[in-house]
Amino acid sequence: MGQKHSAHSTQHLARIQRLGAALDKQTTGDKRRRLLSAKRKTPSADCGVTTTMNIAALWDWAVDELKTVGVDSPRFTAELLLREVMGWSRAQLLTRGAHIVPDECEERYRGFIRRRSLGVATQYIIGRQEFYGRDFLVTPAVLIPRPETEILVELTISALRDRVENMPILDLGTGSGCVGLTLAAELPQAEVTLSDVSQAALDVARENAQRLGLMDRVLFSQGDLFGAVEGRRFVAIVSNPPYIPETDRASLSAEVLGEPEGALFAGEDGLAVYRRIAAQASAYLSPGGLLLLEIGHGQGAAVSDLLAQGGFPRVELFRDLAGKERVLRALLA
Numbered sequence: 275m276g277q278k279h280s281a282h283s284t285q286h287l288a289r290i291q292r293l294g295a296a297l298d299k300q301t302t303g304d305k306r307r308r309l310l311s312a313k314r315k316t317p318s319a320d321c322g323v324t325t326t327m328n329i330a331a332l333w334d335w336a337v338d339e340l341k342t343v344g345v346d347s348p349r350f351t352a353e354l355l356l357r358e359v360m361g362w363s364r365a366q367l368l369t370r371g372a373h374i375v376p377d378e379c380e381e382r383y384r385g386f387i388r389r390r391s392l393g394v395a396t397q398y399i400i401g402r403q404e405f406y407g408r409d410f411l412v413t414p415a416v417l418i419p420r421p422e423t424e425i426l427v428e429l430t431i432s433a434l435r436d437r438v439e440n441m442p443i444l445d446l447g448t449g450s451g452c453v454g455l456t457l458a459a460e461l462p463q464a465e466v467t468l469s470d471v472s473q474a475a476l477d478v479a480r481e482n483a484q485r486l487g488l489m490d491r492v493l494f495s496q497g498d499l500f501g502a503v504e505g506r507r508f509v510a511i512v513s514n515p516p517y518i519p520e521t522d523r524a525s526l527s528a529e530v531l532g533e534p535e536g537a538l539f540a541g542e543d544g545l546a547v548y549r550r551i552a553a554q555a556s557a558y559l560s561p562g563g564l565l566l567l568e569i570g571h572g573q574g575a576a577v578s579d580l581l582a583q584g585g586f587p588r589v590e591l592f593r594d595l596a597g598k599e600r601v602l603r604a605l606l607a
């Protein structure tokens with residue numbers, strides 16, 4: 275036992291020396307002192323094992339690691355992952371710099387920082403992303419919900435809010451379920467069908483529906499676009515389909531390329547899925563039904579033309595806060 279303990283301490287010392295050497299190269303003496311003086315051992319309630327590094331030192335180490343590989347917002351990312359490991363709020367983290375980090379937490383954190391440095395998105399590491407005020411579970415089987423997609427949701431809610439009858443709505447290509455489940459949560463009359471070609475994505479959406487307590491008003495349907503809902507009609511079809519041109523692939527970050535291919539790309543020009551949606555949507559909408567599509571910047575005119583050919587003569591374009599074309603809203607003629 276004594277031997278084990280001393281081997282354990284030797285390991286810690288070696289690690290601290292290694293870190294000290296690494297920090298020497300790029301950090302201030304002050305930071306290094308903080309790191310090396312963090313040798314106090316205290317039992318921890320969180321992970322049960324004791325260690326010798328404190329929060330401030332570990333956080334600084336992580337910021338340096340992330341900076342070295344050029345990760346965006348290194349301090350914030352390091353903070354988010356540290357909060358996740360410790361299960362702490364921002365305020366707790368900021369006021370507990372001297373807290374000794376339990377070994378298990380430190381190991382887990384180092385694993386997180388390693389994966390983030392290799393280009394894994396923070397959301398896949400922590401397993402969730404907030405969307406429209408709710409937490410959604412995400413795995414690499416689904417696209418990470420984007421804040422700009424809230425515009426699609428907002429426009430759908432404002433169009434349907436005052437309807438009193440039961441409303442069948444389709445979220446085509448639901449991924450994590452963020453769009454359709456938000457609609458189900460915000461519109462009590464909505465009965466939302468979540469469809470996706472990927473069963474793995476639908477499994478994530480189902481888990482999100484369960485967590486949000488929405489199982490009684492959602493349906494899941496696997497299939498390629500409208501193949502998932504043959505013969506059915508909806509008052510609204512909402513979709514954030516894949517729309518990145520294949521030719522843009524080389525300009526995408528490692529983080530984006532870690533998302534499902536089928537959720538991102540839509541042929542050479544990015545319009546392949548819109549062509550299919552525009553041609554078929556009218557057959558799946560009730561009279562006066564609404565079609566709302568997220569689009570990429572610069573796709574507004576082309577997709578509006580496709581919609582006009584598909585029986586949607588009146589199409590409105592909405593931009594996001596950055597002034598980029600973001601959503602098309604079309605009313606069935």
Ligand code: GLN
Pocket residue numbers: 416417418419420423447448449450451452453513514515516536537538
């Ligand atoms: N509907 C999901 C979202 O908006 C998934 C979209 C997709 O996979 N293209 O995040």
